[in-house]
Amino acid sequence: MIGRALRHPSFVLGLAITLLVLGVAFLATFWTPHDATAMRISARLRPPSATNWLGTDQFGRDVLSMLMMGARNALLVGVVAVGIGLSIGVALGMMAATREGSLADEAIMRLCDFTFAFPAVLTAILILTFLGPGLVNAILAIGIFNIPVFARIARGASLQVMARDYIRAAQAAGRSTFGILHRHVLPNIRGILIVQASVQFALAILAEAGLSYLGIGTQPPNPSWGRMLNDSQTFLAQAPYLAIFPGAAIALAVLGFNLLGDGLRDVLDPKSKER
Amino acid sequence: MLRVEHLRIRFRGTPILRDLSFAIDRGEALGLVGESGSGKSMAALAIMGLLPPGMEASGRILLDSEDLLALDEASLCSIRGRRIGMIFQEPMTALNPVHRIGEQIAEPLVLHGVMEHAEALREAESLLERVGIEEPCRRLHSYPHELSGGQRQRVMIAMAMSCKPALLIADEPTSALDVTVQSEILDLLRDLRLQEGMATLFISHDLAVIARVARHTLVLYGGAAMETGDTIALLRQPRHPYTQGLLAALPHGRSKGTRLQPIPGFVPPARLLAEGCPFHGRCPRGDARCAAEQPPLTVEHTRAWCFHPGRVE
Numbered sequence: 290m291i292g293r294a295l296r297h298p299s300f301v302l303g304l305a306i307t308l309l310v311l312g313v314a315f316l317a318t319f320w321t322p323h324d325a326t327a328m329r330i331s332a333r334l335r336p337p338s339a340t341n342w343l344g345t346d347q348f349g350r351d352v353l354s355m356l357m358m359g360a361r362n363a364l365l366v367g368v369v370a371v372g373i374g375l376s377i378g379v380a381l382g383m384m385a386a387t388r389e390g391s392l393a394d395e396a397i398m399r400l401c402d403f404t405f406a407f408p409a410v411l412t413a414i415l416i417l418t419f420l421g422p423g424l425v426n427a428i429l430a431i432g433i434f435n436i437p438v439f440a441r442i443a444r445g446a447s448l449q450v451m452a453r454d455y456i457r458a459a460q461a462a463g464r465s466t467f468g469i470l471h472r473h474v475l476p477n478i479r480g481i482l483i484v485q486a487s488v489q490f491a492l493a494i495l496a497e498a499g500l501s502y503l504g505i506g507t508q509p510p511n512p513s514w515g516r517m518l519n520d521s522q523t524f525l526a527q528a529p530y531l532a533i534f535p536g537a538a539i540a541l542a543v544l545g546f547n548l549l550g551d552g553l554r555d556v557l558d559p560k561s562k563e564r
Numbered sequence: 565m566l567r568v569e570h571l572r573i574r575f576r577g578t579p580i581l582r583d584l585s586f587a588i589d590r591g592e593a594l595g596l597v598g599e600s601g602s603g604k605s606m607a608a609l610a611i612m613g614l615l616p617p618g619m620e621a622s623g624r625i626l627l628d629s630e631d632l633l634a635l636d637e638a639s640l641c642s643i644r645g646r647r648i649g650m651i652f653q654e655p656m657t658a659l660n661p662v663h664r665i666g667e668q669i670a671e672p673l674v675l676h677g678v679m680e681h682a683e684a685l686r687e688a689e690s691l692l693e694r695v696g697i698e699e700p701c702r703r704l705h706s707y708p709h710e711l712s713g714g715q716r717q718r719v720m721i722a723m724a725m726s727c728k729p730a731l732l733i734a735d736e737p738t739s740a741l742d743v744t745v746q747s748e749i750l751d752l753l754r755d756l757r758l759q760e761g762m763a764t765l766f767i768s769h770d771l772a773v774i775a776r777v778a779r780h781t782l783v784l785y786g787g788a789a790m791e792t793g794d795t796i797a798l799l800r801q802p803r804h805p806y807t808q809g810l811l812a813a814l815p816h817g818r819s820k821g822t823r824l825q826p827i828p829g830f831v832p833p834a835r836l837l838a839e840g841c842p843f844h845g846r847c848p849r850g851d852a853r854c855a856a857e858q859p860p861l862t863v864e865h866t867r868a869w870c871f872h873p874g875r876v877e
């Protein structure tokens with residue numbers, strides 16, 4: 290399986306980008322070229338140079354260091370928000386699937402429809418005006434929006450799997466409903482969930498960037514790619530690199546997770562195993 | 565061993581199965597014959613306690629004098645796979661594509677606490693050998709898609725047999741297979757039954773298959789028993805018009821040069837079936853009484869539920 294994965298171009302590229310982002314975030318925990326929050330007004334708006342590889346912003350902060358800390362921030366948002374959505378959403382979706390057509394199923398699915406009816410970012414803004422701005426609340430809001438996505442996918446995929454004869458066979462072998470969900474349904478929808486998780490991971494990073502751009506996500510002085518973009522607006526003509534670098538970071542991370550998900554879908558499918 | 569007494573299944577008030585009774589002894593096989601919709605698979609699911617939601621069963625299903633219909637889900641789970649094994653029609657979809665063959669065969673053994681995982685895998689290997697899979701040691705690590713249909717059905721049989729159940733239910737186990745493979749699987753099922761002394765309920769729409777595997781046969785139509793008895797007697801001299809019709813529709817040695825006789829009409833939907841014999845509308849001997857009353861049991865060399873048994877038209 291590993292050999293097959295390593296010959297899959299989009300998986301390899303996605304994995305490489307993801308590892309790069311992970312590596313940078315990990316490195317930022319111990320070391321950044323400069324203190325990401327230290328301001329030096331005398332060195333403001335410097336273009337890329339030997340001391341500041343990616344230049345400095347309007348307060349003289351090192352852009353590379355901010356981007357590295359921003360990667361940590363983005364990964365944190367992705368992991369926690371997708372984790373919330375995945376765990377609660379899959380549990381709800383699979384539960385709904387076992388009771389297809391029941392009141393519980395209807396209630397769960399209509400609630401999902403209800404949340405889908407509102408644009409995600411608008412509702413996230415609404416939630417954040419109630420909870421107050423900040424990273425934790427932004428993660429919560431994004432996580433809540435991931436729940437119906439996973440609930441629907443888990444329900445649909447589970448229903449499809451539960452119509453197969455091997456579920457009958459597992460029942461006939463004496464498995465309980467929970468045992469069947471755990472051992473027979475979940476492994477068969479795992480691929481779909483992982484692919485969706487990587488897409489949602491990318492979307493969560495984007496959403497956090499969007500919310501921070503609007504000023505209600507990550508609060509200063511904590512660096513966030515979205516806030517860096519927002520800050521750069523004023524100096525777009527003067528220092529375009531201030532917008533280019535965080536923009537590229539967001540695009541690269543999102544691309545990486547999407548490619549990874551795509552590749553994983555193929556790699557995880559046992560039917561594509563080479564003879 | 566297994567006694568089914570007055571089993572009835574209803575779906576929202578509509579009878580799906582009416583008053584079915586039969587018994588199977590250790591090492592015996594009973595063939596349950598019927599067209600699609602005759603209720604034969606529902607009878608099997610009722611025995612397993614796996615009827616779809618909305619279906620209600622009444623009567624008694626006694627496995628070693630324990631009434632399965634009176635048991636709760638947890639007790640049923642401990643019986644399924646342990647004391648009753650089941651094989652399904654579609655070997656292509658009856659194995660989970662993400663688990664290796666060995667794991668799937670070992671699953672019931674571990675689940676019912678018969679043995680530890682490592683021991684269960686060794687047992688799976690010897691089971692694979694018994695059901696005639698070549699290189700069982702290597703096959704343990706195969707995924708289902710790497711096996712042919714016949715091999716998969718052998719794996720299914722190994723799975724169903726793993727806990728040495730007292731009763732094996734085979735629901736159309738060979739219908740999806742090639743004729744040559746069919747024959748091998750039927751031989752395998754017979755050998756295993758004789759070696760293990762399992763009671764077998766063999767469900768099929770194919771009289772030729774039933775004739776090969778089952779000493780006794782029960783013919784179902786529209787959810788009601790038509791005729792039952794010794795398989796050879798029933799096929800040689802059927803007394804019920806439906807059984808006679810079924811046999812006349814089959815090609816055999818003497819029918820060369822003559823036309824096969826289809827049964828006129830089609831199977832009526834369950835909700836249209838009245839109190840009387842479900843076959844009355846298509847029966848050459850049907851009359852007003854057949855439509856209104858349940859036909860009586862008549863016993864000669866077979867047991868037939870019919871007002872006008874016997875004569876072949």
